[in-house]
Amino acid sequence: MSDIVEIHMPKLGESVAEGTISEWLKAVGDSVDFDESLFVVETDKIATEFPSPEAGVLLEILVPAGETVPIGATLARIGPAGAATGASPAAAKPADAAAAKAAAMAAEVAEPATAAAPATASAAPAAHKGGELLSPLVRRLAAEHHLDLAQIAGSGANGRIMREDVEAAIRKQLQPAVSKVAIPPVAPVSASSSPASPPAAKGDKVVPLSRIRLVTAQRMVESKRIAPHVWTSVEVDYENIAKVRARHKDRFKAETGASLTYLPFVMRAVADALHAFPAVNSSVDIEAKTLIMHSEVHLAVAVDLDEKGLMAPVIRNADMFNVRGLAKAVQAVSAAAKKGTLTPDQLQGSTFTLTSPGPLGSFASAPIINQPNVAIMATDGVARKPTVVGDAIAIHHLGVLGLCYDHRAFDGVTTARFLDHVRTSLQERDWEAEIG
Amino acid sequence: MPTNKEQVAEEVTYLDAISQALAAEMERDESVFLMGEDVGQFGGAFKISKGFMERFGARRVVDTPIAENGFTGMAAGAAICGLRPVVEFQFADFISQAFDPIINVMARHHYRTGVPVPVTLRCPFGGRLRAGPTHSQSIESYFAHVPGLKIVAPATVEDAAGLLISSIRDNNPVLFLESKYLYRRxxxxxxxSLEPTPLGVAKVAREGTDVTLVSYSVGVQQGLEAAEVLAREGISVEVIDCRTLVPLDIDTIVKSVKKTSRAVVLHEAARRLGYGAEIASEIGEACFWFLDAPVTRIAALNTPIPTSPPLEDAVLPQTEEVIETLRKVARS
Structure with missing residues (x-):
């Protein structure tokens, strides 16, 4: 047998409503054969030995000798050898199964093909004190509402925490917030700071937000809330870099496995500019009223996860790499992000962030700052366009570089100088020397 | 156009409903005909077709020999040739005689050839009439396993008519399980109303918030009784009437269980591999993170149905057990 079987107070006669256990013939832990006497039961008419309906081990005695309980009350549990035994409690439990079922046990056992009696509805494992037995629903609700289950009193059997208990706790948790909202502020603020979402209309598809979307939502709202964003941009002439790319990208790809995009060039130029303008490579601590200017340059790079979310893995000490090293590093962290193998260390500690919508053809982008940075750069699309070179018009590779910065950290003048530094590097440096 | 005196009475029984619906379909569609043991001259074992022979003639109300395998096969042939036979088994228990034509012909023929087999197999089923082990059985699980059959089990007078009409009009073989116990009760x-009730749509027979009872046929009536008793204790039971077992309207069940977080499945068939196992399993898969208690089954013991009244009562689920189980699931 594999099931745990409950032994109920048998119905010993037509007009008999209860019975008294006068003696247990087995102790908890004893093995019991089928039909072997288990206990002696007395009514006001007779005393009789009760044969076990199952072979197994007496796991638990729920009604001690001397107690009188109604017909159908659970008296003991018999289970397979090796099942955990329970202590014998002092008090009887109320009837919890139909008396008719107990009477019908004989018919059940008599069926030759039936090896085990059916588990009754009451065969659930007993809950332990303190409500360690938590249903899937309770676990889910507790996780969703950040409830400490140790603080919730269970109203179910043996103190089990039930749905109703969790729902009450959730209501309690919401109470203070609701009452705060209920008191109208004195200052004339707008009626609603967070307008209600429109209800889904017929034909609309409603999908749950993924974890990464929820995290993104929270961080982006937070960043916009704490940092006054300002966007400034410059146009960069990438002609020199385009020529270097055209000459070396196939060899570069063959040698390194990484694509020679515009991004590593921009990162290289940015790393130098961040040393020249340390306020851009900083964090604001408004509580302490300080600006922390970081001595190291750790560049975060936004990586798209096939439109399922965005991650910003960090290339630490990016100022120590040349273009070749940066291209390989970007390739490595992008691959790791897409495979989901980034370590927590690779997702924190950035001092500046770049996002590159350019390959998708963007013209000019104003991203949201990746906290606790004070600036984020967008590298937008590079395309061939007419431009003035000396006194002539030429067709060059042009693109916009935009910077969104936290106006608490520095001002527009710093931004303009920083961007000019980047632009000058990109246009005038001897990139060939770094790639060749 | 009444066919017998019951129909002019002020009340309509579950049995009358089947009789009226059957007559109405035979009036409406000449290809519908009834066949079975004693359905003609005798008016059927339970008098469902009383007066039918006079009304529709012996060609459409066909008395058959005591040979379920033969006449069920004949019904399959008639359906393949374009008729819509309604086969009455005197007791559902006898359908095991006809297993082969049902499974290997009716449930397969459309799949193999594209030709529909619109047969309705009327099966008076279930116990509680002290009819013993071969006249009290619940047969739904044998057939629920077979793709190609629909299974219908009405719990109310209205559905007995509406679902029978839909079963007859359906182009698939349909097993129509009539509760003998509810016939006259x-x-x-x-x-x-003799409007069709669509197949595959479950019904919320009673709304509740604390525990869902899923059942069909006589179990729905037991569930409604139990819900009434428990309401007085402050336990709110939602009762779902499956109405059709195949196809099963799992969406209605899941919606209810997600609301109440607890489910009890009740039927009169034996517990082991009873249809409740399928329903419980579907609930478990769809509602795991919404469950506050194990999905619990109430069913007959795994024994033959005894003839002895007290033993039959002990083997089949009683309303008291339904009440106790629902209380336990809702409260512990």
């Missing part, structure tokens, strides 16, 4: 005021 369930009544509604006349007249009865």
């Amino acid at each position: 369930l009544k509604v005021p006349a007249p009865l």
Whole structure:
């Protein structure tokens, strides 16, 4: 047998409503054969030995000798050898199964093909004190509402925490917030700071937000809330870099496995500019009223996860790499992000962030700052366009570089100088020397 | 156009509903005909077709020999040739004689050839009539396993008519399980609507918030009784009437269980591999993170149905057990 079987107070006669256990013939832990006497039961008419309906081990005695309980009350549990035994409690439990079922046990056992009696509805494992037995629903609700289950009193059997208990706790948790909202502020603020979402209309598809979307939502709202964003941009002439790319990208790809995009060039130029303008490579601590200017340059790079979310893995000490090293590093962290193998260390500690919508053809982008940075750069699309070179018009590779910065950290003048530094590097440096 | 005196009475029973619906379909569609043991001259074992032979003639109300395998095969042939036979088994228990034509012909023929087999197999089933082990059985699980059959089990007078009409009009073989126990016990005021009730749509027979009871046929009536008793204790039971087992309207069940977080499945068939196992399993898969208690089954013991009244009562689920189980699931 594999099931745990409950032994109920048998119905010993037509007009008999209860019975008294006068003696247990087995102790908890004893093995019991089928039909072997288990206990002696007395009514006001007779005393009789009760044969076990199952072979197994007496796991638990729920009604001690001397107690009188109604017909159908659970008296003991018999289970397979090796099942955990329970202590014998002092008090009887109320009837919890139909008396008719107990009477019908004989018919059940008599069926030759039936090896085990059916588990009754009451065969659930007993809950332990303190409500360690938590249903899937309770676990889910507790996780969703950040409830400490140790603080919730269970109203179910043996103190089990039930749905109703969790729902009450959730209501309690919401109470203070609701009452705060209920008191109208004195200052004339707008009626609603967070307008209600429109209800889904017929034909609309409603999908749950993924974890990464929820995290993104929270961080982006937070960043916009704490940092006054300002966007400034410059146009960069990438002609020199385009020529270097055209000459070396196939060899570069063959040698390194990484694509020679515009991004590593921009990162290289940015790393130098961040040393020249340390306020851009900083964090604001408004509580302490300080600006922390970081001595190291750790560049975060936004990586798209096939439109399922965005991650910003960090290339630490990016100022120590040349273009070749940066291209390989970007390739490595992008691959790791897409495979989901980034370590927590690779997702924190950035001092500046770049996002590159350019390959998708963007013209000019104003991203949201990746906290606790004070600036984020967008590298937008590079395309061939007419431009003035000396006194002539030429067709060059042009693109916009935009910077969104936290106006608490520095001002527009710093931004303009920083961007000019980047632009000058990109246009005038001897990139060939770094790639060749 | 009444066919017998019951129909002019002020009340319509579950049995009358089947009779009226069958007559109405035979009036409406000449290809519908009834066959079975004693359905003609005798008017059927339970008098469902009383007066039918006079009304529709012996060609459409066909008395057959005591040979379920033969006449069920004949019904399959008639359906393949374009008729819509309604086969009455005197007791559902006898359908095991006809296993082969049902499974290997009716449930397969359309799949193999594209030709529909619109047969309705009327099976008076279930116990509680002290009819013993071969006249009290619940047969749904044998057939629920077979793709190609629909299974219908009405719990109310209205559904007995509406679902029978849909079963006859359906182009698939349909097993129509009539509760013998409800035949004369369930009544509604006349007249009865004879509109079809769609197959595959479950019904919330009673709304509740604390625990869902999923059942069909006589179990729904037991569930409604139990819900009434428990309401007085402050336990709110939602009762779902499956109405059709195949196809099963799992969406209605899941919606209810997600709301109440607890489910009890009740039927009169034996517990082991009873249809409740399928329903419980579907609930477990769809509702795991919404469950506050194990999905619990109430069913007959895994024994033959005894003839002895006290033993039959002990083997089959009683309303008291339904009440106790629902209370336990809702409260512990």
